[in-house]
Amino acid sequence: MCNSKQDIIRKDVQKLESELAPAFESIFSEIEIMESDVLNKHGERRQAITEFGRKCHKVVDIVMTKYLSDSKEIERRDLDSIKSLKAKIQDQKSSVKSEIQEKHSILESKDAFKLASYTSKNNEYRDVPSWFELKIPPFHPNELSELALFQLIGEIPETEKTYIRGHVLEEPEIVGTVSTGNHETNRVNCIPNTNEFYVCGVSEIIKRMNTEGELLEMITTKSKTSPSNLTVNREGDLIYTDVDDKNIYIVKNGQIRCLIRLFKWTPRGICSTSSDDLLVALLLKGDTKIVRYSDSTVTQEIQYKDTGEPLYHDPASMEENKNGDIVVSNWATNTVVVVNNEGKFKFEYKGNHQNNLEDTFTPDGVATDSMCHILIADRNNHIVHVIDRNGQILVYIDSCNIQYPYDLSTDSKDMLFVAEFKTDLVKVIKYLK
Incomplete structure (x- = not known):
């Protein structure tokens, strides 16, 4: 007893x-x-x-x-x-x-x-x-x-007080599971204000599906190779990067059009921002930088810390947080780097070693929510790290039988979509009250 x-x-x-x-x-x-x-x-x-x-x-x-x-x-x-x-x-x-x-x-x-x-x-x-x-x-x-x-x-405006809803649940719950039919599902991105999402695996097919499991559209990439990453703009149009022909494409009304042609640099991670700009991770012979595009025009480049040290090493995924911070996961260093909207280094997250993880921290997909939480797919440990905007661990989502989480996305209701690499599943998880 x-x-x-x-x-x-x-x-x-x-x-x-x-x-x-x-x-x-x-x-x-x-x-x-x-x-x-x-x-x-x-x-x-x-x-x-x-x-x-x-x-x-x-x-x-x-x-x-x-x-x-x-x-x-x-x-x-x-x-x-x-x-x-x-x-x-x-x-x-x-x-x-x-x-x-x-x-x-x-x-x-x-x-x-x-x-x-x-x-x-x-x-x-x-x-x-x-x-x-x-x-x-x-x-x-x-x-x-x-x-x-x-x-x-005019008058001096009163302070706007916005109450932050919810908190991280102690026991997150799966509210939906979608079988995508993909081989090695590696990318997922929610479409704003709908129950729909884009998803792809290691193939040239990008699917538009909903949480009911219905296949709504199939898109074949221009190069007939798998896209590197996906994002969705404010209008709900799909945008994807293609490492094979070094182009960025937009799919609008069923038509694929080249949005940005890069020639030398290879595009990897991509995300659409609150201002409808595009943030793109570009690689060239070991050099990596994050570039902001506004209407296909470069308006910002982020590459180094104030010390001159490179910020990025083989970036896997990226997302803009609701406070304007830019979150990028690095494959080569197994870290997540966060800079502010001006490109100034804020912090680097290397996993919480106090939790005695079974394997090395392996960050892949990243996502954010309305509370500025940062969610990180830890592939080899089969969990999702939830940290705050300052890099402090809040909780692990480890109770939903997640298997090899490769990519993450949150919808307009803060539901978490998890793309599992070694299954064809996308799991929808409620983790906020």
């Missing part, structure tokens, strides 16, 4: 130490990271508000300078028009004064001839020229109240 209880306690302790305690440590670590990030983001926002205030003052100064300049220009035009009017009146005034002097001269001379020939010109000066009066209105700007300024600039 005591021995039985002791065995139960030992198993509970092992479970607590290997899975539950690390899970809480991981969550606590993420909360601390979130706290630091929140403080930084609030600081950045205050700095942005201060900078906006400086810009507002600058704009006000520019506007006031413009108002003063416009006022000065109106003043100049007013004075020019007054000057022109004065000159016109001055001419008339001088003419009248000359006429008066001339008439006085005639009267004083008592010259009979001038008196006899005199003709009045007064009528010429009766038409006084028109002139104008200028009224300068005062400056009455629109009232600028605090409320009006708030409405113009």
Whole structure:
């Protein structure tokens, strides 16, 4: 009785130490990271508000300078028009004064001839020229109240709080098993917002199936060889890499079209991102890099750590995490490398040696879920590692009789699809509450 209880306690302790305690440590670590990030983001926002205030003052100064300049220009035009009017009146005034002097001269001379020939010109000066009066209105700007300024600039948005649903189940369960009819099934990729997925083995055939096991479509690759990797874009179109002819193809409305032609580099892993870019692992004579394509144009290349050390060694599979991180499994080094969306190295996962795995950690397919968990197919140990976004192990999915898991994919409901290499099966596993 005591021995039985002791065995139960030992198993509970092992479970607590290997899975539950690390899970809480991981969550606590993420909360601390979130706290630091929140403080930084609030600081950045205050700095942005201060900078906006400086810009507002600058704009006000520019506007006031413009108002003063416009006022000065109106003043100049007013004075020019007054000057022109004065000159016109001055001419008339001088003419009248000359006429008066001339008439006085005639009267004083008592010259009979001038008196006899005199003709009045007064009528010429009766038409006084028109002139104008200028009224300068005062400056009455629109009232600028605090409320009006708030409405113009806008409000500071409240923090968006998103509750993270679920947690890793202690006992994941198989909710579906699909026989694909493939030989050595090695790739699977879910189609967003459906119960469908693409799957292939070591052949030139890519199948579109659903979780009911129905075969919906069969696609033969252009080169008649097995594709290296699969992905699906936001529209649900299949995209695959072909190591034989070094091309990347898209299948749209049943038609296969070459999307990217690489010539020298060989494409391996591929994934579609949240922005509908493509991330592709490329190999050339031992060199490996991850390249981001946007509409077939290279926009980013990721190859080295800051130390100059290569990040990748014969990459097998890749996926973009929901936080923008890029997750890549390396065959040659049996590691999973994670970089951020700028290509900066974050961490390298080498398997959790505390679990006493039977065989060497052999990562193949990788997937992510809505909680930013990273799921890794450990082929030779017949399990799936679930780690958090910072590389801490959370749990192993080892209770679903998984056999040689080669590739993984998660659907829109966070169901895990596992492609088993030595069977023709794709197992659908529920692992989150």
